[in-house]
Each structure stands twice: as structure tokens, then as C-alpha cells.
Amino acid sequence: MRYIFYFLLSVIFISCAAIPHQPSKINGVSFVASRGVVDSTHVKPILNINANAAAVMPFGFIADLNHPEIIHNTERQWFGETRSGAGQYIEALHKEGINVMVKPQLWISHGEFTGFLKASSEADWLLLETSYTDFVMEYAELAEELNVEVFCIGTELEEFIKNRPEYWHQLIKEIRTVYTGNLTYAANWDEFWTTPFWSELDYVGIDAYFPVSEMQTPTIEDCIKGWEKHKPGLKRFSEKLDRPILFTEFGYRSVDYSGKEPWRYDRSMTSVNLVAQNNATEALFEAVWQEDWFAGGYLWKWFIDHHKVGGLEDNQFTPQNKPVEQIIKAHYYKK
Structure with a gap:
């Protein structure tokens, strides 16, 4: 009996030692489509960086409003923007144990903000709706096929939703007929209310570019204080809907005033401020990540050719x- 006991004890020890670290949050990146x-x-x-999830983002284009x-x-x-490319990305990520969110996105000519997208006639509304359904269903079917x-x-489509709510209720029903996983929508930070x-969805998805600091080089403390303006409302909203909140995008540029208007990506901001990015990111993790109402998020943004991008002279989001x-690696390791 003594030998059996020691044998069982050794099996338990070996089994426990082999269990990988399992974070309880979605610790994701936005995996940018490439050629x-x-x-x-x-x-x-x-x-x-201990990420366990990635957003794959195929694209649709509107050339003329x-x-x-x-x-x-x-x-x-580009290959990564198409169905075959998205499928190849999904399979490569799944093979390495990375969970996937498929997040179809729109690009409007001249970089117009998608939140302003609306039609000027009933005929144009029907054209937009029909083509959007074709676009989204293409990737909902792919997501089901590959167990995403x-x-x-959708992503940041405030006017489209506000003007055509019945279309969206029907679209969700249609998606549910082909896709059996979890659904979300990526609302802009000031739109989700x-x-x-x-x-009708499983997560309240927010592109979380909340303003948190007016400082040129925001401190961790100031950004945490800035989050205190937003957190009570997020908590109440989550509890009211009985849905966890998912940051479908989050992140900060390595630029001066990175916490003031975090959504800005224009080239007029030319400074490089790595400390600002560090502090704003650290504060987000400290303020939000362990909250019970929070499901996790997808960092904006991550390029496939890691060794060629970013660096100490880069002032963009990556x-x-x-x-x-x-900082991300340390927090993504935590449960």
C-alpha cells in the first residue's frame, strides 16, 4: 500500500506540474492582416507576451458613400483581408493554442470614420444592408467552420445602428443560424451606452479609448484616477445587462498626451513618448483588468512581422x- 500511495502521489505531482498557467481573462492582441x-x-x-487570444480582422471596402x-x-x-487569408490565420493561431475572435471591419474611402456611415436614400440603405449582410455572413460561416x-x-457603426436598428436585430438572428459561438459588437467608447x-449578444464589446489623463506624460496615478470616472458606469452597465464587458480594442500610442484622446492616430502627433505609453497601459491593467465585470481585451495593434515593426523611434499604437x-507580458501572465 505504501508503494501505491507514493506512486499515486508522484502521478498527481507530475500532472499538476504539467498543467499550464491558465489566465481567467481574454488576454488578446489585434492581429493585423498582411500580404x-x-x-x-x-x-x-x-x-x-503570454497572450491567449487574437482578433483576426478581414476587411470590406466602401469606395463611394x-x-x-x-x-x-x-x-x-491583401491575403489576410480575405476569407482564405482569415482562415489561414485562424488555423495558424489555433494550432499554437491561441483563441480567436473574427472581427470583420470596414474601410471607407479617404479614411472616413465608420461611425458616421449612413445612407441618403432608402435604396442606398437597402444596398448597404444587403452588402453588409453578405460581408458579415461570409465570415460568420467561416468562424463556425473553424470553431472560432x-x-x-461589426465595428464602430453608430449611425448605421441608430438609423436602422431593426436590421441589426434581424442580422443577429441570421448570424445565430450559422454560428454557435459567442457574439459581440465593437462599439466605440462613447457609443456603447x-x-x-x-x-442579444454574449459580450458588451467596447473599443476602449476612454480619455484618462490631460498630462503630456501621464503618470500611472493620474491615469488610474481617470479610470475612476468610467469604471462605476461600466460596472452598472454590465450588471444591468448581465453581460461581461470585453475591450474589443484597447491601447495607447507612444506619444505625448497619449491618455488625453487615445483614439487619435493622425500624423500631426509627431513626438515619441515611450513613458506615456508605459504609464497609461500600466494604469489600465491596474484599474480594470481584475474587475469581476471585465472579460479581457484585444490590444491594438499587433503586426505579423514582429521584428520589423515598432521600436524605440515609433510613436504609433503597436x-x-x-x-x-x-508590461503587457507581466500582466498577461497574471490570473
């Missing part, structure tokens, strides 16, 4: 090859 295929060398840097038809899955697009964990039905269909990468 080429993805393999394990492109996924390894994601694993190196006077004729708002969405063009998608064409040979003129989360599907995002009025989105009418959260009860954390790659910057000091903030180590």
Missing part, C-alpha cells in the same frame, strides 16, 4: 519592440 501567410514564427511573439456597396473577398485585397471562439458582428441589442511589451 502573406502566417506560420508559427509569426505566432511565437504573441505567445512570448453615394453608392455604399461593400466590396470584400477580392483578389485585389468569438465573432464580432445607446447600442440597442446588447441583450507595443512591439518597445518597453511597454514587458
